[in-house]
Amino acid sequence: MKRLGTCAVLAALMTTVAATAASAETIRIGATMRMISENGQKYGQMMQDEFDAINAAGGINGAEVELILLNDECKSDKGVANANRFVYQDNVHLVIGSTCSSVSLPIVDVTAQAEVPQIIPHSTNHEITQKGSEWVFRVPISARYYKGVMAKYVGENIGTNIAYVYASDAAAQADTEGLRDEMRQQFGVEPAYWGQTQEKEIDFRSHLLKIKTLDVDAVFIGALQEPMARFLVQSYEVGIPADVKRLANSSASNAPVPKLAGDAIKGVFFSAAYSDSDDRQIAQDFNQLMKERYDVDKVDHDFSQAWDLIRIVEIALNNAELELTDESLAADRAAIRDAIANVSDYQGLASGPISFCAESTPECRDGNRTPVLIEYLSGGEDFEVGILDRVTMPVDFGLE
Amino acid sequence: MDVVLQAPRNGIARLAAIHPVLPWIVAFVVLLPLPYLTTNNYQIYLINHIGVMIILATGLNIVKGYCGQVTVGHVAVYAIGAYTAAVLSVYFAMPFWITLPSAMIVSMLFGVLVGFPSFRLEGAYLALATLGFAQAVEVFIRVTDYLGSASGLGGIKAPVLFGFSFDTYQTYYYLMLPFVLFAIYFAFALLKSSTGRAFMAVREDPVSAAATGVNVRRYKLLAFVISAAYAGMAGALLAHMRPGYIHPNNFTIIEMVVVLLMVVLGGIGNIWGAIIGAILVTIIADLTRDLYHYQLLAFGLVIVGTVLFMPKGIGGLIDRYFVSRSFVAARDKTAERVRTQLDGDGEG
Numbered sequence: 001m002k003r004l005g006t007c008a009v010l011a012a013l014m015t016t017v018a019a020t021a022a023s024a025e026t027i028r029i030g031a032t033m034r035m036i037s038e039n040g041q042k043y044g045q046m047m048q049d050e051f052d053a054i055n056a057a058g059g060i061n062g063a064e065v066e067l068i069l070l071n072d073e074c075k076s077d078k079g080v081a082n083a084n085r086f087v088y089q090d091n092v093h094l095v096i097g098s099t100c101s102s103v104s105l106p107i108v109d110v111t112a113q114a115e116v117p118q119i120i121p122h123s124t125n126h127e128i129t130q131k132g133s134e135w136v137f138r139v140p141i142s143a144r145y146y147k148g149v150m151a152k153y154v155g156e157n158i159g160t161n162i163a164y165v166y167a168s169d170a171a172a173q174a175d176t177e178g179l180r181d182e183m184r185q186q187f188g189v190e191p192a193y194w195g196q197t198q199e200k201e202i203d204f205r206s207h208l209l210k211i212k213t214l215d216v217d218a219v220f221i222g223a224l225q226e227p228m229a230r231f232l233v234q235s236y237e238v239g240i241p242a243d244v245k246r247l248a249n250s251s252a253s254n255a256p257v258p259k260l261a262g263d264a265i266k267g268v269f270f271s272a273a274y275s276d277s278d279d280r281q282i283a284q285d286f287n288q289l290m291k292e293r294y295d296v297d298k299v300d301h302d303f304s305q306a307w308d309l310i311r312i313v314e315i316a317l318n319n320a321e322l323e324l325t326d327e328s329l330a331a332d333r334a335a336i337r338d339a340i341a342n343v344s345d346y347q348g349l350a351s352g353p354i355s356f357c358a359e360s361t362p363e364c365r366d367g368n369r370t371p372v373l374i375e376y377l378s379g380g381e382d383f384e385v386g387i388l389d390r391v392t393m394p395v396d397f398g399l400e
Numbered sequence: 401m402d403v404v405l406q407a408p409r410n411g412i413a414r415l416a417a418i419h420p421v422l423p424w425i426v427a428f429v430v431l432l433p434l435p436y437l438t439t440n441n442y443q444i445y446l447i448n449h450i451g452v453m454i455i456l457a458t459g460l461n462i463v464k465g466y467c468g469q470v471t472v473g474h475v476a477v478y479a480i481g482a483y484t485a486a487v488l489s490v491y492f493a494m495p496f497w498i499t500l501p502s503a504m505i506v507s508m509l510f511g512v513l514v515g516f517p518s519f520r521l522e523g524a525y526l527a528l529a530t531l532g533f534a535q536a537v538e539v540f541i542r543v544t545d546y547l548g549s550a551s552g553l554g555g556i557k558a559p560v561l562f563g564f565s566f567d568t569y570q571t572y573y574y575l576m577l578p579f580v581l582f583a584i585y586f587a588f589a590l591l592k593s594s595t596g597r598a599f600m601a602v603r604e605d606p607v608s609a610a611a612t613g614v615n616v617r618r619y620k621l622l623a624f625v626i627s628a629a630y631a632g633m634a635g636a637l638l639a640h641m642r643p644g645y646i647h648p649n650n651f652t653i654i655e656m657v658v659v660l661l662m663v664v665l666g667g668i669g670n671i672w673g674a675i676i677g678a679i680l681v682t683i684i685a686d687l688t689r690d691l692y693h694y695q696l697l698a699f700g701l702v703i704v705g706t707v708l709f710m711p712k713g714i715g716g717l718i719d720r721y722f723v724s725r726s727f728v729a730a731r732d733k734t735a736e737r738v739r740t741q742l743d744g745d746g747e748g
Contacts, residue, residue, distance in 0.1 A: 089443070199538075
């Protein structure tokens, strides 16, 4: 019993020492992301490496940045648990997360209640910034911008008789419904076909065979990486001709899609935040860096968005006046929020400038408004894409 | 060890001798300051989560542990409870005090549905049938726009009582605590009742139970319905907890494995075991979140290992400790009596 008591006292002392050490001149950042794929882990690794590099270069105004990286597996309950741990136990100054919209959506409520700034690396669901939280900022392009630019290009250049199939994830659903609604609004057309697949379903031929009989101009596929590749391959297997254009949501930007789909990716048209065929010097340097560091041949937009997020956070932290004491935690969090809101015309890997502002409206918090229109020229390991256009959308687009 | 285990046991026995509900009232009072003993809100969030898991695991223990019915559909009924409460709150603006009983009633109706196959199926076959039900419910939610489909359903209101809102983890704890204690109390009361004995008779040997006059079908169905009520309560409590958001990913077969682990590790058919299992597994899962790649593998191995080497779980170990202790005490007492007698004979 006596030994037990001694152990308890020692444990309490160690906890106190650890807590004291953690609070000294450290900016704590909690990141929750989907890190169940190889690329997902690399996004997390890149964040860790970049913050390590910032620390190695002297930190932020002399303060060290501590990144606490947790996996949420794209599950909302785990994401909420991570966010709660960050804001209440780790006392972070900033939350980064998440990859999946269905995780970011409830986390917005957690950070709003705890009054901690949250910056989103990958989620596109438009509702995230429409909740009205003054603590949330989004680096990726909102689904409301994607749907607008896609609908305009598709309606004017490809046709309006579109079949839609989508997988059961929040982003795919939002992207598909968004394009359908926008086609209705801009061209007054209804879907030629509308179908949803089940989670873990791998045979989509029943949908595709029906679509084959409909003589459509294009098939829109809303899905994450693996199901999208399967959709594309199977669309050729069932005999949908090559002149029926294949359209995809922004997940088509992820490198595994062209590698898995092979030749079936050729001609697929989608919009994303970044293309690795971007000929700007900053993009070429970034591609080179990712190749050297993580052996990534083709850099997708989730890498670029995570990179832009780190740079924006770095700018904001440098501009924020932080005291970094236990007593100043709430004030520091508010200062970081205000500093992110003051980031304007950030020019990074995104195809247009990223700007935020103080009001808690989607106009202010959806900072990136410039989707890139991209077409796959070839698939496989050495896939190639071509940039068709870059379009900066009106700030209030999709809010009517 | 003796002090740690025996003192509370003796204390509870003394209180129960005064009135059966008294230990629960004392437990309520003792647990009241718990949020103030934690160091941050995250720990209170975890405690609330443990509360939900205790109700869920206790419910599963009734049908699996007491009545011996192998079900994998418990997580589906949990989802039905959560979504019933969510729909009533979000679309019909109904208060928690209506959504919770409604969730329990709807879950009980589905409990009947899950229970019917048990009339004709047993063991692995019943598990397969209920697995199909669990998958069907998850898929149905995932494709139903009204239920938020793949985007999840948010905006579930926090419970309000006389104008007081349970909208923080701390206040929610005080809402959760009576429900958890009531759920445990009811499980104990059930175990000691004729219904509980009938459940156990069905578990041990349905044919013998039927021969002694137990209506096997009725009690099997009753076990599923009571278990579903627990799942419905747990679902409603989960749905209303901040941030008031549920998603089909929260009710997959993986979640079922985790609840099953709680019951198996804690001890099948042992109420305290399910509670210990819920607490341990939730805390261990939280502490090992970074090792998620190996978590399910580890959970699976623990289930197999427990079934092979510790079939009655942690609760069984504790029970065995008390039984062997009672045996040793009785043996010592007998030895003492014999020794006294022998001494007396010698003197004579």
